[in-house]
Structures are given as structure tokens and as C-alpha cells.
Amino acid sequence: MVVLWASRKKKRRRLAIGVNTEKRMIEKVIEICLRNRFLVITGAVLVIMLGIFAVRNTPIDAIPDIGDLQVIVYADWPGRSPKDIEDQILYPLTTKLMGTPGIQTIRSTSAFGFGLVNLIFKEGVDYYWARTRVLERLNFATSDLPSDAQVTLGPDVTAVGQIFWYTVENGFFCQNHPQQSYPEPGSCPTDGNELIPSTYDLGQLRSIQDWYVRYQLNAVIGVSEVASVGGYVKQYQIDIDPYRMVHYGVKVTDVLSAVKRSNIDVGAKTFEEGSIEFIIRGVGFIKKIEDIENIVVAAQDGVPVYISDIGSVTVGPDFRRGALDKAGTEVTGAVVVMRHGENPLRVIQGVKEKIEELAVGLPSGVRIVSFYDRTDLINRAVNTLRDALTQEILITIFVIIIFLLHFFGGMIISIVLPIGVLISFILMRVFGIDANIMSLGGIAIAIGVMVDAGSVLVENIYRKIAENQQRGNLSTSARLEICIDGAKQVGRPVFFALLTTIIGFVPVFVLTGQAGRLFRPLAYTKTFAMVGAALIAVCLLPTLAYYLIRGRLRLPDENIVSRFLRKTYYPVIRWSLNHKRIVVIVFIAFLAAGLSTSFFVKQEFMPPLNEGDLLFMPVLLPGASLSQVMDIMQKQDRIIKNEFPDEVEWVVGKLGRAETSTDPAPVTMIETIIHLKPKNQWRRGMTRDKLINQIQEKTKIPGVSPIMTQPIRNRIDMLATGIQTPVGIKVFGPDPKQIERIATGLEEIVVQLKGVSSVYAERIGSRPYFEIEIDRNQIARHGLHLGTVQDIISMAIGGMNITQTVEGRERYPVRVRYMRDFRDSPEALGRLFIPTPDGGQVPLSLLVRFNKTLGPAMIQSENTMPYFRVFINVNQEVMGLVDFVRIAQIVVDERITLGELQIPPGYYITWSGQFESEVEARSRLAVVLPICLAVILLLLYFAFRDIPSVLIIALGLPFSMVGGIIPLYLLGFKFSTAVWVGFIALFGVATDNAVVLISVFRSIFKEKKPKDVGEVREMVARGGLLRVRPIMMTVLTTVLALTPIMFFTSAGSEVIKPMASPVIGGLISATLANLILVPLFYSWIKEKQVPK
């Protein structure tokens, strides 16, 4: 491509005028740069410095955040059922949040005690702008909600924000040096005394976490929140005895208001005494149990009734919805959640430094131990990419020097790479793109192509200087003019090569959804790298060439490498030109063979990234109690720790949720992080897959679904509330029971279809509920209000945190509840006393009906309509997703029409899932990819004004495609979006060499009209010989640069490899096709034109 434009210098006038002005502009830039060399070099140094600054400050993470842009609204209403949360909070809330500007979908989840509204914004909306819009709406949206429900905007974090988990746990310490804590028993290094274990209970550890550690870590820059999990929150518990209350004639409400009114400090301004001002305070905060016991609830005949008369006060644990376990022992801990767009490495660094500082103030023996730390993964991924980049750069430089055989010339070209990378980092910073394996991968696949422009330019200058040198010595001004001229000649081609590469990558920019979020950074960085390389080539290289290309120069075409290449190429091309049929048949056979292998390559959405740590996620059916889940978690953790001592470093399990809105896990879900030891310590023959299988086998417990995933992946999935399987059906409707019936009906239909590997309809409609249904007639008979009864139900049975103690920095809730014996069984509940207006007390069982029933464990809705999901995994080797969905839809519709699956009014189903994004990606690519190819070919047509030439050039595309498929098949990769991106990158460069050849042929044939077939062949072969060196150079820089990546095994390589392999294979086959087929066809055409 580049050379074409150089050689077609004279034809330029024929092109449109608009292009001409650009040409002038580029040439002007080149001239200005060369005439202001000092400024250029200063500018370059400045760019380098800026680049280094950018490299240091760009946020680095392992993988890009591919989750939706979503703002979470969190509603907390302790102790309430999912039904109540849905009806009283989420439904009214979501109806009012509908219509927020920029919103795509609103999804909500009502669970036990809390609800989440996920507002998913359109792509491209600014995150903080979106949050402000939501906040605006929340102002009035919360006005109708129950007053004791708290609705808050979730923290400004994304799914990948959970970067650091730690435990606060007991350790060992020396009595004489209590500041230092040790993980293991032993002796003190200072005085040799035996270490003693610290013995803080889970409540005390949680208090340390909540009041000492939490807010300090929260203050670290970039930390959005620190969410505690596990242990027990200390709580003052007033357990009241309903019988004694009957005796004393005390009502529950009396107790509540009495306690509330007994916990306050007040201020009363000041008074003066002897010109001193005293501040007056009324002191009355609850500080100890006795303070509560002595609260007077009522007076009976002048005798005060104290809390201690009607109940007991103890310090106990608050109601828990989460727990943490380390290898079978309960611990307490927390997760550090990073703010949106921060640099995780730096934040973790800050957190760790803060933990060091805090360690001094921890009670003796207590330690803060991290059990999940993103740093390691990030470093490994970034190291992989850094290694890849360094190796690529070195190999490229080596190839260039070999081909040019001029050290300084080679160095000048090579300088494009580091500065180009730095420029792309600057641009990444400007465009707000993080460094991660995808964006760095973009640079990695660009490296080989980046030097092309520079090498063309430098080579041209080199040749000119060399030619002129042969004529005699050069004066300084002549040298400058030669450089300007040499650079100008290729300035335009450089620009156009850049244009085609960028156009070639346009399809990646138009990808949407997860694929878009994943690969757009890559497309950006690749473009940045190309732009950077072009900038350097145009501005800096001529200047450097001016200074550095000196001494005795040999024409590059005469060095050993080019002579060797010509010697090999000439016989080959001559033979091919003489045996066209055989060659064409061989190539067609190759094409067919390659295409047929494509049927054996499987498909997947995205090659999974190996995160290092494992996340073991056993899930129980809704309704399992916390203690049951806890028991399972501890057993499994112990097994994992003890059975795999060589592989597992530590194992920490979490059940339920940490106190953050980014963690919606129910109690029945365990998330166990398994940190593995370095692979060289593993038992012989153990692989990651084997280990996963063995862990699952060893920890198999009936009724528990063991799922093994990875921490980041899981967070993204947990917060993506849509359907994560390739295909899914959403059943919408008002009543969860009906929805579940329809969903299971669908399950039965779909499971019979061809290509289904598994189907699962959500069964979240079957959590046990105990309903207390108030009989309106009965309460009317006693003159009671329904609300009075409900208040007592919620306060006395559920208990209520009515106030908080203020103890220094610490705050603990005070709750009132009936004594356990009076509320832990249906019968006991029946004996709750309800005070009647006429002073009597009526047992609850007279006023209500008790029902044990099944209700939803969780209610999910989308745009205010509840829905259940049916997950379908499709075996894509049997049937493609899109086809499957088409057939399945027909079948389901048929069953509905036949009435076999009844769908009542108000209900409907929609099909959704990954296939949507696949369909969309495909349809977009189907339009954009041909358009891009067409645009490239159109540009070529404008260059040549000759359709046969363009067609011959286009020949490279099918061959590059086949060449790309074969390595996929051989290496066992699957077709994924990553692979497609590799192909797109390939198409951008696959035609370049053909262009080079055609242009040289055209100029040769222009100079001389061949007389016979033999001469045509000779001329074509000669043309090929002229260009075989530059072609081999550009190809080898790209192919050899990418080769080391194929041997990488470290983190991140699993994503880059499938992307690189089509480029390598495709470029090799395209080059072969170009070097042999293009001359062949060109000669064919010319031979026909020869007069017989």
C-alpha cells in the first residue's frame, strides 16, 4: 500500500481535489518538521515524558469492566419479606424511576430484608451524570414509601470494584511485646517467651472491624466503601416477657417509647460564672446494660415498673444475613470496594499501607489478613502483556536491522515503537481508557504494523541519500533537501495506509453490549498506536534520518538478505508462471481444505480469563437456614483445606451478603474463595481442571449445587441481572405462582428440543412463609386497629432496633423483642398478647389465622413487571444459537396456540440471552464488515482505476481467512469474538502486499510493452523480485513479533492468543498467495493482451 503511493507520485493529480489539499498538508507538515528540527526533538522528548507520566498513572486492571452501565438503588427494610419489599417499596419506587433520562432498562430484585433497583443506562452516558439523574428522581420517588425503609443510592462502584477482601482474626502475641502479632504459635523473636493466642470473640472482632478498621480504610483515596461481613454485630437486646407485661399492664409500645426516650444527650447553651463560660449538657446516653434495665416503663399504683421487671437485658448478636469462614473457623472480615474509574493497583497499595498503620492500634494478637487481593492478578496479566510488548519490539527491531543492515537506520525505524506505545498511552489517558489485557492487547497486535510506515519513509530517505552519495559528497543543505524530498514522496502513502487500517478496524468500534465493552478499548488502543506511529513517522523520523543516516551507505537492495531472497524467489515464480494450472489447483485445494476445517472449530462467546483464584459457589434451595448453610460451608472449607494441602494456600468462605449493595447474595449462597499455591508446588500431574473436578467431587453434598467460577467473572455475572446463559426465556406477569407454573411448563417443552444441553426454570417461588392473617371481624370485636396488631407483630416477633447507644466512636443498636420461647413456634406466637383499648389483653391466636405457605424467595422485575427466567444451555456443536432460538420459538408458540401451555391474560414471554448480542454483533458485522472491505477496495480502485487489479488484490482476503482458520483448528481455539477481532485486524493488512506488487507491475508494464508471452512472464518475475524484500520485511515483522505470544502461558495470554493466531496464520498464507498468485494472475491478464 505504502509503496504503491510512493511509486504513483505522478498520478496524484488525477485524484480528487479534496485529497490534494491533504496531500499538501502532510507535505507541509513534513517540511515544517524538518526545518524546525530542534523543536521536533524537544517535542519528542516532551511526548516521551508525557507518555511516561501517562503509563504511570493510567488505571490498570486485569480485564475491562464488561458489565452494563448501571446505577444501583438500594432499599433496606430489615426483616421484611420479599413480597412486602416488592409491593411496598420496589414497585412504587420503580414506577417513579421509570422515565429517568438515558435509561435503557430498570430491573429490580426484592429479597429478604432488602431490595435492589438496577437502573441500566444507555451506553455512552456519563456515569456521574446518570447518578445525578437518579438522585433527582429519588427525591420524590421515596416520598410514598414506608418511613422505616431506607432507600439509598448505591455506591459509585462497578461490578469489578471488589478488589480486596480481608479478615480480622485472632492471632498470637508475646505478653511483653503485645504490639506485634503472629499468625502461628511459637516463641517471641525478641525475648523468646512463648506466644499466647488472643481470644477475642466474633462480636469483639466485628466491633474492631466496624469501628476501628472500616472508616480508616474507607478514607484511602479511591475506596468507595468498606463493607463488613461475618461475625456478630453487638446489640443490646431487651427480651421482654409477655406474661409479666400482662401482670404489670404494660404494652409493647410503652416499652418502645420508654427506651427511645431514655437515650439522649442534650445541650442547653451556656452560663457565665466569674467571667468563665460553662457549656451546659444534659447527659443521658445509654452506656451499659444497667442503664437499660433501670428504664421506667410505667408506674403501677405509684410503684415504678422497670425494664428489668418485665424482661431481661443482654448483649448479644444482631440478626445476621452473612457469615465468613476461614478453613472451617468462623471469622469476621470485610471487602474493600473501589470507586468507579480508579486505579486498582494504587488503591490496593493505599489500603495495604493503611492496614500497616492500623496494625499498631489493633488489640494484642489481632491481625488483618487479606484473602483476596487483585494486585497479583493484575501484575501477572500486565507482566504478560509487558513481556509480550518487549519481546515484540525486540524482534521487530531485529528483523528491521537484518533487512536494512544499517544499524542507525534500523534504530531510527525502531524508535517508532516505544514512542508510539507512549503516545497511545497518552491518548488512552485522554480518552479515559484503562490499561488492561484487552487494551494492551490492542497495542500488542499493532506492533508489527506500526513500523511499516516508518520503514518505508526511512528507507526512501536512505535510498535517496545513498544514491546522491554515490554522485559525490553532500552539503548540509542538500542533505536537508534530500530528506525533505524523500519524506514527502511517502508522506501521503503513510497517511493512506493509516486510513485503510483504521477503516479496517471500524467493525470493532460498532460492536455493542459485552463484546463492545470488551473489544472497543482494544480497537481504540490499536488505532492510537497506529496514529502514534504515523505521527512519529511523519514528524520525527525525517529529522532523525537527517542526523543519523551518514557514512558509507549501500543500497538496501544489494545486501545479503535481499540477494538471498531474490535467489530463492526467482525460480519459484518462474516455475509458477509456467505451470499456472497446477499452482491454481493447489491453491484452490488449500482453500477448500482450510474452509472445511472451519466446521471443526467450535464457537464460544469469549475465551475465559484465568484469574488465578477460584470461586467455589455452592447454592442451596431457598429456605435453607443460616445454620444449615454455615454447617455445609464449614465442612466444605475444611475438606478443601485438608484434602488439597499442596494446591490450596487458603480457603475463605462467605455465606449471604456483605453489607454492600454490590453483593445481593442470599443466605443460601456460599461464595468460597480458594487461593491456590504456585503451580510448581502442586502434586505431580495436577491441573487446574483436574483440581476443580476433584474439589467438586470431594465436597459433593446432596441438595447443594456446586458451581466453580472465578471471582471477577462471578461479580460481573451477579450484578448483570439479565440472563447469562446463551439463551433464556423471561416469563412476565403479576403473580409469581403463575409465572413459575408457566416457566416450568416452558422448561418441559424446551428440554425436548434438539440441541439443548440443559434447561433450568427458576424456582424461586418456593420459600416457606409463615403468614399471620388478621381476621378483621375478630379485631373489630375487640375494638382493635389492624395497624396496632401489625405493629405488635413486627416489634414483638421481629424485634426492632429502636435506638443506638453512643459509646465514644462506637454505636450499637438496642432492640426490643419478645423472649425467644414466646415467639419461636406457631403455638407460642398464638399466645402473644394484644392489648385491647378497654385495658384487656387478648392472645393473638384469637385474632388471626396462621398459614404456613410457600412464597417467593426473591421477586425480580423488569420495567416494573415481575419475571422469572428459564435458562437454556445450547450445545452449539449440534445447533447454532440463532437457529435454535428460531425453532424453539416456533415450537413454544405452537404449544401456546394449542393450549398445552396456558398463558393467562396479563402474562407474556420474551426470548433473551447472549444470543441477542450474538445476533446483534453478527448483524452489525454482516453490514459493517463488507462496507469496510468495500471502502478499502474503492480506495484501491481510485488508486488504480482498474477493476481486474482490484480483484486480484482482493484475492488475498479468502486466503488470509483460510490461513487464519487452520491455526485455530490446530491449536484447538474456538471461534469467539476475540478471534473475529483478530481476523478483522488481519484483513486490514492482508491486501497491502498485493497492492505493492500490482503497483510495481503496472509501472513496469507502462515503461515497456512486452512483445511475447515469455517477455510478459519475465517482466512479472522481475517486478516480483523488486518487491520481495520489502514485502518479506513487513510480513516478518508482524508475524515474528506475534509469535512469542503464542508460547505464553501466563495470565491474560488465553485472551490474546486466539486473537494473534489468525493474524499469524492468515498473514503467512496471504503473503504466499500474494507472492505467487498475484503475479500469476497479473501475468495471465497481460499474456491475453499480448498480440499473437
Next chain:
Amino acid sequence: MSADIRISIVVFFLLLTSLVVFSCGEKAAKVQLDQELIGSEAICPVTGDEFTIHESTPVVRYKGQEYYMCCPGCDTEFMKDPEKYIMLMQQKEQSMENETGKDSEIQYWTCSMHPEVKSDEEGNCPICGMSLIPVYEGSESENALHLSAQDIELAGIETVPATRRHVHKEIMAVGTVAYDPELVTAQEEYVNALQMSDMIDGDGLTAQERATQLIQRSEYKLRLLGMDAAEVRHLRQTRKPERSLIMPEGRNWIYADIYEPDMGWVNRGQDVIATSSAYPGENFKGRVVSISPILDSQTRSVKARIRLNNMEPKLKPGMFIEAKIIAPYEVRSITGTSMVITIPKDAVLDMGNRQIVWVAIGDDKFQPRVVKLGPEGYAHGDETGTRYYPVLEGLFENEMVVINGNFLIDSESNLAGVAAIGYGGALGVQEKEAAPVGHRR
């Protein structure tokens, strides 16, 4: 083997008799025993025992079928609620079939480690290479769930036999130490009336009548104040008013409020354990002496008068007392005892519409049973505080019920393997793990 012969005999004859008497009505009725059946085996629907039919075996015909009872008495029991016993008998038959299900048809072959593997032929598991085990027709429909030894250990499954126990409820009631001058006065009036009547013994008729009327009136008053007939009779004999109702001497009395839902449970003579906040930790034993006939409309309760056995009357009148009334669960049974089959509360999975108990039927197999339960209570002699349910239907004595890990077994039977897909695990799962393990294709 013998069991199915037995069953087939029973079924055969049931069919035969139903043919003969197909026009029989809905009501269960006693019929004559067919002499040919003597010596064959049958299952008694009431006790669930197997027995040999002999000459005096009672036979009941119900809905055209004949049922054989092991012993006289069972027939009357059966006729009270035939449906219930037929259901029980069918369950029993099924569980017996289960033990000897070898002859039933093999449905498919599966791997004990990978239940998603289903094969029509015998062979080895494609995943682990273990030889496949057969799954018999019917065993799946009965829902018997097979667990491996590892499963049982990890799930912490524990079983206990469903044994017969005396069950009682503990009814909590609040009360005060009695200060009831009204009753004492009434008692004294009554005693006076009796004495008067004694004194005018043999005298004029009108005086006698008047005395009797007086006695009757004061007796009525006593009844109104909560003394029952027996107590009044006792008072007539002793002629000693209970002064301890005002001034504790030798014993304490308590008035406890019994609320409507508990009234059916509280009876005269039941044991009471009373506690007072004045003497924490001290239990005062006593007995329900009488229950007032009138319900206090304001508190919706009746007063139970309880006499404590303490010799040293520590409690002062007017003090608050919490009384625990031990109300035995009375059940009428054929054997005449009030022992009932009980299971610990932990064994029951109560889903509201039905109560399920998982029964270990041997060979690491577990079977769900829908049971009908009586009220929850405590067992006599059981100091652990375990609560028990009397089983009215659905379980035989000494069957092993699961008391720990039953939720897990139930979940496993509901669906295995894929519940977590709902939480987004689907992507992380490899394909074979995502296969719906428990689902029927």
C-alpha cells in the same frame, strides 16, 4: 421373593372379591371370611403388620374390596376411617415392593457418581469408567433417593426411630397467688348451711326444705365461683373451708388465666409447675384443682385454680406467678395406651400445605412421606427439651426418620445441580456440570 407372592395373592383375591361383590356400597361393612383364604398372607391395614389369615380373621368390605384385619378391634377401627387405613396399607405395600424390587423392569442404567448419565444398556460410565447401575421402574416414581456414603457423611444425615412416647403439652399461663375472700366466704356459708341442715335434722319439713335450699343455693354459688362438683363433694365431706385461699397456711393457691385456645387442653388434675420472680430458680409443683365455668369477657380467659404442694407457704397473696400446666396428649388407640408414635420436631419439613418426613429405608435409600401430625409437645421423661410431634398418619412404628440433613435430601430430590444457574454461575460451569442432574428427560 415371598413378599411379592404374598402381595400378588392379596391383590388377586382383592380383585376376585371385588368382582364378586362389585355392586357393594360406599360404606364399610363386616363380611364373612372366604374359607379358601385361610393360611394365606395379608397385611392388616390398621397395624400394618403382615399376618396369616386364620378362621377368626375379621374381614371388612369397603368400596367393593375386602380388607383383612390381624385382630378383632382392628375392624371397628378400620370402619371409622377406611380411607386413611387403605392409604397406609398401600404405602406399606409400596415400601415392601421397594425392598424386593429386583423383578421390576429396569428403566435405564446410570452411574452412581454421575446421575446425569443415562444409558439404555449395561456398560461403563463414559465420565469415570465405573460400571453403571440399573435404575428400576417405579423406584423413581416412588421418589426413593439413593445417596452415597460420602453424601450421607457430608450432609450429616442422622436418623432416629419413630418410637411410641407419652406426649404432653406445656401450657404457659399467668396467674396470681390467690386472695379470694369471696370463695372462702362462700365456702363458709356452704359449710354453715350444711351444719345448719345437720342441726335441724329430723325437725320440721319446711325448715328442712329451707336448709336444703340454702345448701343448694350456696352450692350453686360455689360452682359459679369455680368449684366443680367433685370439689364441692369433697368440701361437704370435710366441711373445712379453704382458708389458705386468703391467708396461706400450709399451702398456696394460684389463680391462673387460661386463654381460649388452651381451654381444650387444661383439665382438672393436671400437674402444674409454677415459678415466681420472687424466688428465681425455684419450682413450685401443684395440681389444677378446678376451672371456672365463666369466661372473663375482657381478658378472654377462664381462671384455673391451682393448689400448690408446698408445705411452707412462701408465696404471698397477690404475687405474680407463671404457671406451666402439663397437659398430656390423650390419644385413643386400639391397644388402650396413650403412647403415640412420635418423631422429633426436626424430622418434619413443614411446607405449609404438607408435612414431609424423610425415612431411611435401608441401603442408603431415603423416601419422603407425607405425614399428618398432632400438636407439638414434649415427651415424658425426656429432659432434653426436644419437642416431638405425634404422628397420626403416614408412618409406622420404628421406621427410621431423618432428623438432620433432611433439608438437603429434600433439595437433592427436588433438583440437583442446576439451582445455581439462577445466580449467574452458568458461565463458569463446564457443560457437563451444567447438565440438569435431577431432571428427567
